[in-house]
Amino acid sequence: MTDHTSLTLDPTGDWSAFRALGHRMVDDMVTHLSTLDAQPTWQPIPQAVRDALAEDLPMQGCGAEAAYESFREHVLPYPNGNLHPRFWGWVQGNGTPLAMLAEMLAAGMNPHLAGFDQAPAIVEHQVIDWLRQVMEFPESASGLLVSGGTMANTVALATARYAKAGFDVRTEGLQGAHAPMAFYGSTETHSWASKAAEFLGFGSNAFRAIEVDSDKRMRVDALMSQVEADRRAGLNPFCVIGTAGTVNTGACDDLLQLAQRCRDLRLWFHVDGAFGALAKLSPRFKSMVAGLELADSVAFDLHKWMYLPFESACVLVRDGDQQRNTFRSTAPYIAKQARGTIAGGLPFADLGLELTRNFKALKVWMSLKAHGLSTYRQLIEQNVDQAQYVKSKIEAHPALQLLAPVPLNIVCFRFVDASLDNEKTNALNQELLLRVQESGIAVCSSTILGEHFALRLAIVNHRSTLADFDRFLQAVLTIGEALLAKGL
Numbered sequence: 001m002t003d004h005t006s007l008t009l010d011p012t013g014d015w016s017a018f019r020a021l022g023h024r025m026v027d028d029m030v031t032h033l034s035t036l037d038a039q040p041t042w043q044p045i046p047q048a049v050r051d052a053l054a055e056d057l058p059m060q061g062c063g064a065e066a067a068y069e070s071f072r073e074h075v076l077p078y079p080n081g082n083l084h085p086r087f088w089g090w091v092q093g094n095g096t097p098l099a100m101l102a103e104m105l106a107a108g109m110n111p112h113l114a115g116f117d118q119a120p121a122i123v124e125h126q127v128i129d130w131l132r133q134v135m136e137f138p139e140s141a142s143g144l145l146v147s148g149g150t151m152a153n154t155v156a157l158a159t160a161r162y163a164k165a166g167f168d169v170r171t172e173g174l175q176g177a178h179a180p181m182a183f184y185g186s187t188e189t190h191s192w193a194s195k196a197a198e199f200l201g202f203g204s205n206a207f208r209a210i211e212v213d214s215d216k217r218m219r220v221d222a223l224m225s226q227v228e229a230d231r232r233a234g235l236n237p238f239c240v241i242g243t244a245g246t247v248n249t250g251a252c253d254d255l256l257q258l259a260q261r262c263r264d265l266r267l268w269f270h271v272d273g274a275f276g277a278l279a280k281l282s283p284r285f286k287s288m289v290a291g292l293e294l295a296d297s298v299a300f301d302l303h304k305w306m307y308l309p310f311e312s313a314c315v316l317v318r319d320g321d322q323q324r325n326t327f328r329s330t331a332p333y334i335a336k337q338a339r340g341t342i343a344g345g346l347p348f349a350d351l352g353l354e355l356t357r358n359f360k361a362l363k364v365w366m367s368l369k370a371h372g373l374s375t376y377r378q379l380i381e382q383n384v385d386q387a388q389y390v391k392s393k394i395e396a397h398p399a400l401q402l403l404a405p406v407p408l409n410i411v412c413f414r415f416v417d418a419s420l421d422n423e424k425t426n427a428l429n430q431e432l433l434l435r436v437q438e439s440g441i442a443v444c445s446s447t448i449l450g451e452h453f454a455l456r457l458a459i460v461n462h463r464s465t466l467a468d469f470d471r472f473l474q475a476v477l478t479i480g481e482a483l484l485a486k487g488l
């Protein structure tokens with residue numbers, strides 16, 4: 001009798017052809033990674049490629065080989081560029097060859113990381129414990145790997161909301177007759193804060209943006225007055241966000257002072273350390289984020305200044321029970337058992353929103369084991385030293401102007417000429433930015449500082465050398481002068 005139930009997605013007919021295809025994929029990616037410098041940092045996508053990618057919904061499959069060919073031809077050559085040694089746009093890490101393979105192993109093993117009694121869960125607990133030690137949080141802290149800084153910060157803010165509401169926010173939500181809750185951060189706080197305020201039901205008005213000083217650090221006196229005024233006005237202030245490494249300029253708030261003030265005022269102290277928290281690794285720079293270890297919670301990315309592939313970030317909460325109490329849920333179909341596969345329950349699902357989670361920890365675990373923490377320390381120091389190098393080059397050149405202090409790994413500057421007013425300078429630099437990107441030589445991004453349009457480098461790149469920055473600055477000058485000569 002024919003078995004009509006034998007359909008599968010495994011290549012059962014020809015595992016050896018599949019194995020050969022897999023080897024080719026690895027070979028091609030290793031070639032890609034080992035020849036990055038010869039590739040453009042970014043290139044516009046030709047219309048023919050866009051057309052080729054606009055396909056009808058495939059009803060009949062073309063087979064793995066043909067699908068892979070489409071990828072090789074139409075996808076691989078047109079990335080946003082973040083792998084490249086001359087990419088410093090936004091804050092995007094490179095990823096690493098080893099972590100790429102770890103991702104393959106994680107996907108191949110495909111374990112369910114809600115919890116379960118399995119070695120991958122032990123690996124995740126281990127990784128969290130290592131990261132806890134890096135951030136000098138107590139053993140009683142909880143932690144979770146999540147997709148990115150936005151999610152890590154949002155999980156922390158949800159925990160703060162639960163811990164500090166003063167009523168049972170899990171059952172009542174924000175629907176009851178309670179004083180409106182308010183939380184605080186500097187005007188330089190990343191845009192996740194407003195998004196999270198909306199998502200968690202506070203509304204974005206609940207985020208109170210506090211002014212900064214000339215070094216872009218939150219003015220603690222202004223924070224104190226705002227909290228006081230809000231309390232007088234009947235609001236319920238519950239949380240202060242200190243930033244370790246602002247996205248615009250890399251400024252670090254005075255975390256030590258904020259920790260003390262929050263303790264006095266009985267406010268939750270959260271630190272957004274998306275990339276800056278990793279300064280903890282360096283004896284040279286850790287004093288910049290002193291006080292981070294006193295926070296009630298901290299969020300940081302591993303896909304920025306730990307150079308790991310997307311997506312990877314971590315949230316740590318000092319009092320682990322608060323995080324568990326915020327998120328734990330039960331249902332008969334996921335109940336814990338004393339023995340068997342679900343012994344130990346679903347500890348990771350109990351710490352955040354997601355139930356099904358992938359094996360994010362493997363790439364962190366393998367990378368830390370293979371390279372050692374000291375390599376990351378050196379790379380972070382290398383990036384900060386590179387930022388100082390670029391800063392000194394900018395300061396030494398009459399056509400370049402530094403636009404903000406460079407405390408860490410972010411450099412903001414612009415091309416200038418005595419013949420241009422600020423408005424024309426802004427327009428020229430806007431065009432300059434796009435032409436540098438389109439040249440394929442390098443990618444930086446931009447921001448607005450006061451009245452100034454700034455070219456901005458965020459250096460979280462383990463592949464850059466000083467020669468790469470020289471090439472970039474040369475391109476800025478050449479293109480800037482050409483624009484100037486043409487009257488823009």
Ligand SMILES: *Cc1c(COP(=O)(O)O)cnc(C)c1O
Pocket residue numbers: 091147148149150151190192243245246247272273274275301313
């Ligand atoms: C990048 C960044 C975020 C957001 O992190 P994602 O991983 O992009 O979600 C939050 N805060 C700061 C300071 C950042 O630099």
